[in-house]
Amino acid sequence: MPAAFPKIPQIQFEGPKSRNPFAFKHYNPTELVEGKSMKDHLRFSVVYWHTMCGTGSDMFGWGTWNRPWDRGTRENSIERAKRRVPVFFEFCEKLGAPFYAWHDRDVAPHGTTPRESNRYLDAIAKLLKEHQKASGVRLLWGTAQNFVHPRYMHGAATSCNADAFAFAAAQVKRALELTHELKGEGYVFWGGREGYSSLLNTDLKREMDHLGAFMHMAVDYKKKIGFTGPFYIEPKPKEPTKHQYDSDAAACLNFLREYRLLPHFKLNLETNHATLAGHSMQHELEVAGAAGALGSIDANSGDMFLGWDTDQFPTDLYLTAQCMLTILKYGGLTTGGTNFDAKLRRESVDPEDLFHAHIGGMDTFARGLKIAAAIRKDGRLNEFVKGRYRSWDSGIGKLIEKRKVGFKELEAYALKKGEITSSESGRQEYLENLFNEFI
Ligand code: XUL
Numbered sequence: 001m002p003a004a005f006p007k008i009p010q011i012q013f014e015g016p017k018s019r020n021p022f023a024f025k026h027y028n029p030t031e032l033v034e035g036k037s038m039k040d041h042l043r044f045s046v047v048y049w050h051t052m053c054g055t056g057s058d059m060f061g062w063g064t065w066n067r068p069w070d071r072g073t074r075e076n077s078i079e080r081a082k083r084r085v086p087v088f089f090e091f092c093e094k095l096g097a098p099f100y101a102w103h104d105r106d107v108a109p110h111g112t113t114p115r116e117s118n119r120y121l122d123a124i125a126k127l128l129k130e131h132q133k134a135s136g137v138r139l140l141w142g143t144a145q146n147f148v149h150p151r152y153m154h155g156a157a158t159s160c161n162a163d164a165f166a167f168a169a170a171q172v173k174r175a176l177e178l179t180h181e182l183k184g185e186g187y188v189f190w191g192g193r194e195g196y197s198s199l200l201n202t203d204l205k206r207e208m209d210h211l212g213a214f215m216h217m218a219v220d221y222k223k224k225i226g227f228t229g230p231f232y233i234e235p236k237p238k239e240p241t242k243h244q245y246d247s248d249a250a251a252c253l254n255f256l257r258e259y260r261l262l263p264h265f266k267l268n269l270e271t272n273h274a275t276l277a278g279h280s281m282q283h284e285l286e287v288a289g290a291a292g293a294l295g296s297i298d299a300n301s302g303d304m305f306l307g308w309d310t311d312q313f314p315t316d317l318y319l320t321a322q323c324m325l326t327i328l329k330y331g332g333l334t335t336g337g338t339n340f341d342a343k344l345r346r347e348s349v350d351p352e353d354l355f356h357a358h359i360g361g362m363d364t365f366a367r368g369l370k371i372a373a374a375i376r377k378d379g380r381l382n383e384f385v386k387g388r389y390r391s392w393d394s395g396i397g398k399l400i401e402k403r404k405v406g407f408k409e410l411e412a413y414a415l416k417k418g419e420i421t422s423s424e425s426g427r428q429e430y431l432e433n434l435f436n437e438f439i
């Protein structure tokens, strides 16, 4: 098969002065930051669904992209799916992305029965294995697409119809096996349609119990097949449903604790999902990090003027610097990665736009990493935060933290003290200026 991107060279690091649009200005894979290479810090990953299966369609219009490699094949055919595999790996190799991610039903088409779908998936699995081996590109995570087919219209594990639960389980079983076969580093559960559109027709408690049971079955099966990578839950508050059960990091952690699943899961946090939940991405990362559950990130961004999941490529240095500051604070990405769950704009119709988008995302994260490392090296921000809590390092604060005192002793302390006389600035504006020094 001829090259899909014949005019695009291998993307190299050329440094900040370069004006070559097909070069990295900041992502230098071998450059060390805090003693670790950028490649190992960032663990970039390309998604199969947007990159190969996106068409540029939206809810008001047809696809606009008309990819040359799809021409002459039918939509949703195994021929088209097979053609896409080498194109995808050529893209990852030219970009120098070490990882990728898929849903079962985007690498391979839907069959008319689960048996036929499995056959299609098996045929594609063979190709994926060959191309992974030849290219060295590894699987960051796999997942099952349990939301497109009409059988999942009421949800999958949380459907009112037990058959949908069974079909979803069958699908996840096979997707997990394939992730294991392809040496995936982890496995993701995104809720899809696990939520509700109306409480009038919904037994919320029963649906949540079913979701808990589903996840326990997945954990059991993971152990059975010997898959040792982490499971991730990906929070999202709405879209397609009005309320998704995995609405944000805190809701996911609560669900995992309630159903005694926390030891088996971490979170895969996505920027645009955080925005939809009314949070910053850094907030979600902090919440997950504090619970020891910061697993992986879906790197994209939303549009502040649009209320839906626009999945744009990240280009904002403040965003990536904040993300990397928290990620470094919690020890960095280990099994997880920086996964571009992002898509081109509908008007970006050329295959080369895929390169511009990913190069931009990678450079923005590389700069974010360098900025975060510089802020940490400078130390003023950290010192400020540490100093702000100094009342806990000795005296009454230390006694409280050590649980050496209770309400009785604290009442006596307050009565004796009379009033809190010191008033100390939070210095937000000063800290915002300090942050800007490094941008
Ligand atoms: C949907 C989304 C998914 C998950 C994987 O908004 O982010 O693509 O990342 O199912």
Ligand code: CO
Residues within 6 Å of the ligand: 190, 234, 270, 298, 341
């Ligand atoms: Co995602």
